[in-house]
Amino acid sequence: MDEIKEGIEQIECDVLVIGGGTAGPMAALKAKRKNPKANVILLDKANVKRSGAISMGMDGLNNSVIPGYATPEQYTKEITIANDGICDQAAVYRYAEECYGIIQELDSFGIRFQKDNNGEYDVKKVHHIGTYVLPMPNGDTVKKALYRQLRKSRINIVNRYMATRLLTSGDRVAGAICVNTRSAEFLVVKAKAVIMCLGAAGRLGLPTSGYLYGTYENAANSGEGYAMAYHAGAALANLECYQINPLIKDYNGPACAYVAGPLGGYTTNAGGDRFIECDYWSGQMMQEFYDELQSGNGPVFLKLNHLAEETISEIERILHIVERPTRGHFHEGRGTDYRKQMIEMHISEIGFCSGHSASGVYVDENARTTIKGLYAAGDMANVPHNYMLGAFTNGAIAGEDAIDYAADVDFAAFDEADILAEKTRVLAPTRRDDGVPPNQIEYKTRRLVNDYLQPPKVTAKMELAQQRLAEVRDDMNNAMYVSNAHELMRSLEAASILDCADMAAHASLYRTESRWGLYHNRVDYERNDKDWFCHTLLTKGKNNSPTSRKEAVKPYIVDIADDEKDAYNHQRVTAAE
Amino acid sequence: MPLAQSSTSVPVVVNDDLCIADKGCTVCVEVCPLDVLRITDMADGRKTAHMEYDECWYCMPCEADCPTGAVKVNLPYLLK
Ligand SMILES: Cc1cc2nc3c(=O)[nH]c(=O)nc-3n(C[C@H](O)[C@H](O)[C@H](O)COP(=O)(O)OP(=O)(O)OC[C@H]3O[C@@H](n4cnc5c(N)ncnc54)[C@H](O)[C@@H]3O)c2cc1C
Ligand code: SF4
Ligand code: SF4
Numbered sequence: 001m002d003e004i005k006e007g008i009e010q011i012e013c014d015v016l017v018i019g020g021g022t023a024g025p026m027a028a029l030k031a032k033r034k035n036p037k038a039n040v041i042l043l044d045k046a047n048v049k050r051s052g053a054i055s056m057g058m059d060g061l062n063n064s065v066i067p068g069y070a071t072p073e074q075y076t077k078e079i080t081i082a083n084d085g086i087c088d089q090a091a092v093y094r095y096a097e098e099c100y101g102i103i104q105e106l107d108s109f110g111i112r113f114q115k116d117n118n119g120e121y122d123v124k125k126v127h128h129i130g131t132y133v134l135p136m137p138n139g140d141t142v143k144k145a146l147y148r149q150l151r152k153s154r155i156n157i158v159n160r161y162m163a164t165r166l167l168t169s170g171d172r173v174a175g176a177i178c179v180n181t182r183s184a185e186f187l188v189v190k191a192k193a194v195i196m197c198l199g200a201a202g203r204l205g206l207p208t209s210g211y212l213y214g215t216y217e218n219a220a221n222s223g224e225g226y227a228m229a230y231h232a233g234a235a236l237a238n239l240e241c242y243q244i245n246p247l248i249k250d251y252n253g254p255a256c257a258y259v260a261g262p263l264g265g266y267t268t269n270a271g272g273d274r275f276i277e278c279d280y281w282s283g284q285m286m287q288e289f290y291d292e293l294q295s296g297n298g299p300v301f302l303k304l305n306h307l308a309e310e311t312i313s314e315i316e317r318i319l320h321i322v323e324r325p326t327r328g329h330f331h332e333g334r335g336t337d338y339r340k341q342m343i344e345m346h347i348s349e350i351g352f353c354s355g356h357s358a359s360g361v362y363v364d365e366n367a368r369t370t371i372k373g374l375y376a377a378g379d380m381a382n383v384p385h386n387y388m389l390g391a392f393t394n395g396a397i398a399g400e401d402a403i404d405y406a407a408d409v410d411f412a413a414f415d416e417a418d419i420l421a422e423k424t425r426v427l428a429p430t431r432r433d434d435g436v437p438p439n440q441i442e443y444k445t446r447r448l449v450n451d452y453l454q455p456p457k458v459t460a461k462m463e464l465a466q467q468r469l470a471e472v473r474d475d476m477n478n479a480m481y482v483s484n485a486h487e488l489m490r491s492l493e494a495a496s497i498l499d500c501a502d503m504a505a506h507a508s509l510y511r512t513e514s515r516w517g518l519y520h521n522r523v524d525y526e527r528n529d530k531d532w533f534c535h536t537l538l539t540k541g542k543n544n545s546p547t548s549r550k551e552a553v554k555p556y557i558v559d560i561a562d563d564e565k566d567a568y569n570h571q572r573v574t575a576a577e
Numbered sequence: 578m579p580l581a582q583s584s585t586s587v588p589v590v591v592n593d594d595l596c597i598a599d600k601g602c603t604v605c606v607e608v609c610p611l612d613v614l615r616i617t618d619m620a621d622g623r624k625t626a627h628m629e630y631d632e633c634w635y636c637m638p639c640e641a642d643c644p645t646g647a648v649k650v651n652l653p654y655l656l657k
Contacts, residue, residue: 001615046610050638055610160612181612209656212632213611219634220610250656326635326650333657434580479578486612486630 002484004430007185008423013039013156014406015399016176016191018163019225020044021052021218022388023378023395024197025146026102028155030399031195038403041189042155045162045181045489046220049147052199053218053355053379054388057140057322059259061113062126062387064103064134065096069123072096076558078129081567082282083358083384084516086238086535088554090365091383091394099393103134106392109145112138124262128278128567133258140322161187163224164492165422166194166232166374169412173232173374177422179492184430184485188419192406193373195398196361197391198225200243200379201500203493205349205454206446207252212439214252216245216348217379222493223500225380226352229361230499230546235370235537237362237382237551239507240520242455243353244286246300249346253324255302257281263311265304268342269297276571281356283517284571289347290455290518301342312338347518349446350454352500355379355386357519362537367398373409375402428480429491435481438491445472445498453504456523465505473498503538503546510548511536517571585631588651589614589639593625595647602626605639605648614639 014035017028020042028042044051065075075096080087107113114122114135124133136142150157161178167188168174175190202217213219229236246267248255257267257279269275269292276288292300304312316338320328336343354360360382367375375398378391386394429435452465476498482488513532514522534550541547596602598616605626606614615629626648633653640648651657 046612047607050608050642051610056637056641207656209653211653211655213634214653214656215634218610218636219632251652252656324635325637325641326652329650330652330657333652435578437580481580489612490632 001182002486004184004485004488008188009185010188010190012190012411013041014191015040015193015195015402016189017042017195017197018176019052019197019199019378020048020157021197021199021378022054023391024195025150026392026395027195027197027377027399027402029149029153030396031403032153032155034400035403035407038406040155041158042150043158043161043163043178043189045160047159048150048157050143051220054142055218056325057142058136058388059139059256059318059322060133060135061103061389062258063132063385064123064389065099065132066103066121066123066134067100068120069131073558074130075132077560077564078127079385080556080558080560081564082128085560085565086515086533086553087384089557090554091363093557094365094397095383095386095390095393098397099389102389102393102396109149111136111142111145126258126261127280133262162489162492163198163228164426166228167414167418168232168371169414172372172412174412174414177419179426179488180485181489182485184427184488186423190411192409192411193375193402195375195377195402196225196229196380197378197395198380200351200353200355201226202351202353203442203497204351204446204500204504205449206443207349208346209250209252212442212446216247216252217351217353223352223496224493225376226361226503227496227499229369229376230503230540232371232374233540234374235362235539236503237358237360237535237537239352239359239503239538240511240536241283241358241516242350242504242519243357243359244350244518245281245348245356246286246289246345247348248327248330249344251327251330252348253327255343255345256319256323257302259318260302260304260315263315264307265302265315267345268301268303270299270301271297272303272342274573277573278571282568282571283519284568285517286347286519287517287521288571293347300345302345303342304338305340305342309339350449350504352504353379354382354384355390358382358384366401367394368401373405426488426492429482430488432479432481435479436475438480438482438487438494441472441476441480442490442494442497445469445494445501448472449501449504453501453508455518455521457508457521459509459524462505462509469498469501469505506546507536507538507548586654587628587631588633588635588653589628590649590651591626592647592649593619593623595645596625597645598624598626602644604642604644608638608642610634610636610638
């Protein structure tokens with residue numbers, strides 16, 4: 001294994017789904033069920049059985065809109081407010097309307113959701129205004145249940161192929177180029193429609209531990225989705241709104257407010273005092289978190305040690321078996337007992353992710369990108385605060401739309417030269433005798449991201465980032481060296497990470513007005529209310545580097561009253577309380 | 578630029594007495610999302626799984642899915 005082999009194979013399908021984590025399996029299932037005769041391929045760089053953010057399951061749905069608890073109007077309103085008002089509501093509203101049906105479907109797959117004694121869904125309040133968090137008592141089985149459905153529906157699964165570039169033809173998608181992660185053999189997939197579900201760009205910043213794979217996101221999600229969309233000419237939205245999360249320090253996994261919050265846990269400073277009103281992860285909340293960390297009151301902790309024994313055991317039971325089950329090992333190693341000590345928290349490295357923020361490939365309410373036949377869903381598509389249920393629901397929406405699109409079109413012809421060019425790019429590090437290994441290229445890129453691009457954002461620092469990153473790119477293009485196919489995968493990841501870093505710098509410099517708390521805090525600019533209310537869209541410019549423009553926010557379909565707009569702006573607990 | 582090898586202590590440990598790679602098992606290698614486990618020949622000619630690359634998300638599928646309980650996931654040293 002891992003020997004580099006020369007080889008290239010070409011296959012065809014109606015719909016190619018790239019990324020078999022959360023959104024991808026649902027997209028493939030829905031496409032196939034709508035047209036059982038169609039050929040649907042689900043391709044992943046890992047093994048779909050255990051790939052993606054939900055590989056070990058999840059403890060609950062963060063954002064379910066369940067009749068009796070919340071309405072699509074209410075949810076759309078809250079997400080709009082939580083996003084500073086910069087939100088195309090149509091996609092959020094459509095998600096809110098359709099997610100309840102998806103919950104019922106997941107239920108029919110054998111995934112259980114918590115019910116109260118009356119048999120009603122037992123939804124918990126974590127957000128500032130509404131009630132949307134639904135625990136999953138057998139959440140550890142999510143991925144297995146999905147996988148069973150994929151087998152049952154005879155979805156064609158291709159594991160251990162990493163997609164590296166999309167093929168296009170004019171303004172249409174034509175397929176994708178993929179590389180085997182264990183042999184470096186190429187696979188060209190011609191497709192009438194392509195759905196990208198490659199997750200977040202989770203290896204953009206460097207965790208404070210310095211361990212490249214100690215990220216919040218599944219470390220397989222290294223930003224190819226963003227890079228591929230960019231190189232294909234699709235628009236990416238609001239990339240300056242990074243994902244930054246409050247996490248267990250060093251462990252770098254969630255603690256997690258969504259589990260502990262409803263059971264009475266909360267975030268405090270070193271004195272054990274509450275300093276934020278609401279533990280829901282928003283930019284404003286992260287700004288308060290950051291300020292407290294920097295202040296004499298820091299560091300920040302999650303406090304559970306005031307809770308009753310049975311509550312703590314319940315929290316432990318959940319946190320130590322699903323999502324990031326090594327949490328238990330970590331606390332044990334440090335001698336942290338939830339009953340006695342508080343849990344030290346920190347803010348994460350930056351990433352792109354719409355699941356927890358709003359940075360993603362620009363899509364409409366049908367999950368369509370700006371390229372015909374190309375869809376995006378899940379963490380990499382810019383439907384804000386979409387989380388797991390958003391990945392499932394928007395994956396479903398993409399699958400159903402893509403299969404209809406594919407029925408009406410023929411394959412788009414692409415230029416064979418594009419394949420040759422990609423082969424040359426991919427294999428370049430195998431053609432040298434020595435040089436810089438991909439882990440050093442990656443480490444340096446991510447260290448520069450931390451030094452210069454994480455907020456608070458300063459113009460001169462970000463310009464320095466651009467210079468330094470250009471030097472790293474030069475080294476990557478001319479001196480990167482790999483000795484086997486596994487390292488070749490890492491070298492391709494390093495390239496995606498560098499593309500994402502360039503996009504992060506460009507998008508952050510372009511929007512001079514601060515927005516959304518810590519996420520895009522431009523400290524050397526005053527907030528300017530006149531120019532601020534818009535999306536920013538980034539595309540690949542004529543000179544092969546990023547270019548940005550402003551895009552108007554679409555007219556709201558759910559009105560927000562003036563006195564509601566600020567609900568997320570006041571996160572700090574005031575002295576009077 | 579010449580290359581040097583530098584050592585690293587890896588977080589995932591396989592008990593080779595329990596591992597049944599010899600019977601053709603590759604489950605942990607297949608499920609790992611970072612693709613960092615491999616099967617290797619031991620001095621006595623038997624096979625075992627082991628961590629080949631120190632690139633681990635300490636996520637646990639390898640431990641959870643191993644049919645014989647041979648895999649133990651520890652935290653990478655840098656963050657534990
Ligand atoms: C630690 C953690 C805890 C969370 N907790 C919760 C929670 O409690 N509740 C909740 O609602 N949400 C939660 N979320 C968010 C939720 O899990 C995600 O929003 C959702 O799972 C994202 O789905 P996705 O399909 O976009 O990405 P993923 O499920 O991560 O799938 C992406 C897939 O793409 C594949 N891939 C990547 N690159 C390539 C490539 N180049 N070629 C081919 N394949 C590729 C990957 O292998 C992976 O399978 C959590 C997320 C994390 C990371
Ligand atoms: S899954 Fe267990 S038994 Fe199978 S190869 Fe891995 S360690 Fe050995
Ligand atoms: S813990 Fe996760 S990343 Fe590490 S070896 Fe096991 S499956 Fe792979």
